Amino acid sequence: MSGYNTDTITQKIVQLVGKSADKISVAILNECSAVEDGDVRWLLYGFDILQKSFGGEIYLCDLRNISLEENKNRINKADVIYCFGGHVDYLQTVFDKSGFTNILPELLKTKIWVGSSAGSCVVGKRPSQLHRLDVDERYGVSKYLELADAGIRPHIWAEHGSAEGIEVSVEESKINNGIPVYALSDDSALIVEDNKLYLIGTNAQKIINGDVVEKI
Numbered sequence: 001m002s003g004y005n006t007d008t009i010t011q012k013i014v015q016l017v018g019k020s021a022d023k024i025s026v027a028i029l030n031e032c033s034a035v036e037d038g039d040v041r042w043l044l045y046g047f048d049i050l051q052k053s054f055g056g057e058i059y060l061c062d063l064r065n066i067s068l069e070e071n072k073n074r075i076n077k078a079d080v081i082y083c084f085g086g087h088v089d090y091l092q093t094v095f096d097k098s099g100f101t102n103i104l105p106e107l108l109k110t111k112i113w114v115g116s117s118a119g120s121c122v123v124g125k126r127p128s129q130l131h132r133l134d135v136d137e138r139y140g141v142s143k144y145l146e147l148a149d150a151g152i153r154p155h156i157w158a159e160h161g162s163a164e165g166i167e168v169s170v171e172e173s174k175i176n177n178g179i180p181v182y183a184l185s186d187d188s189a190l191i192v193e194d195n196k197l198y199l200i201g202t203n204a205q206k207i208i209n210g211d212v213v214e215k216i
Contacts, residue, residue, distance in 0.1 A: 001116050002154035003186030004049045008201050012191060016112050017079045025056030027078035027111075031063055031094040032086030032118050042160075046084055046116060054080070063098040071100070075107055085117025085154075089139040092122055101145065108147070117154045117162070120190065124152040125179055127172050148192050151181040157203060158186050166205065173207040181207045188216065 001009060014021050028050075033043050051058060059074040075081055083091075095101040115123060126144040153169045155162045169183035180197070182190045188201030199206065199216045206214035 001114065001120055001189040002156070002184035003158075004046050004116060005053055005114065006187055006201060009189045010053050012189070012200055013080065013112060013114060016193065019079060021053060022055030024054040024080060025058065025078040026050065026054055026080045026082045027059045027061055027075040029061050029063065029081065029083040029119070032088065032091035033084055034064075035087045035090045043084060050082060063094050063100050068099045068103065071098075072103060072107070075111065078111065080112045080114055081107065083113070083115045083119030083122070085119055088118040088121045088126075088144070089141045091118050092126075092141045092144055093139045095122070095145070104145065105147070120154060120184070121152045123147045123192075124150045124182075125176070127151055127153075128175060148190070148197065149179055150190065150197060151176055151179060152184065152190060153181060154184050154186075156183045156185050156205075169205070169207055170210050174210045176209075178209060180213075183207060 005013065010021060014024070017024055030043070033040060056079065057077070059078055061071045061074050063071055095104070113123065115121070121144065123145050125146055126141065151172060153164065153172065155164055156166055156169065157163065166183055169181050173181040182199065183205045184190060185201070185203035188199060188204035191198050191200055199214065202216060204216050205212050
């Protein structure tokens with residue numbers, strides 16, 4: 001996702017999990033908001049939407065302060081891994097240092113990943129420094145998880161401080177070696193299902209080599 005789970009996105013999560021929303025349990029990753037120094041009301045808003053959307057138990061993980069095994073135990077009790085946003089490069093360092101990068105592919109055999117903003121970007125291809133504010137050489141990150149063959153750019157046409165125009169996505173796609181760039185509005189999501197990638201919601205585009213090849 002770019003922002004939060006809308007009704008459309010929630011129904012897709014229900015379909016992927018195979019349970020009704022009131023039965024779905026969630027494990028939260030909230031590491032990358034730690035380096036955000038601005039107003040984090042957006043995070044509280046996200047927590048509120050999450051707890052209203054799903055009626056199962058909610059577990060809070062902490063990859064920085066508790067063992068990988070304990071985090072894995074909490075995730076194993078949930079249906080969904082829900083990763084909130086913040087700084088993408090920092091998030092990748094947390095994943096790498098904690099060992100989470102190594103265990104995530106196995107977890108995803110039985111869990112659904114739901115990313116918000118940075119939580120989505122991190123599963124795709126890391127963009128160039130020229131075209132991404134969250135690329136920060138201080139963290140020494142050279143690539144993201146690359147679990148999806150895609151560049152993911154959130155908050156296109158949004159009306160808040162993280163907003164970005166479509167032009168940046170177009171330019172990024174020109175130097176992305178043919179890998180699609182998905183420009184997501186805050187009312188859309190990129191679904192990765194059985195090795196198929198497709199868009200749901202409204203106002204999102206798939207761009208390859210500077211050309212829009214799909215939009216909703």
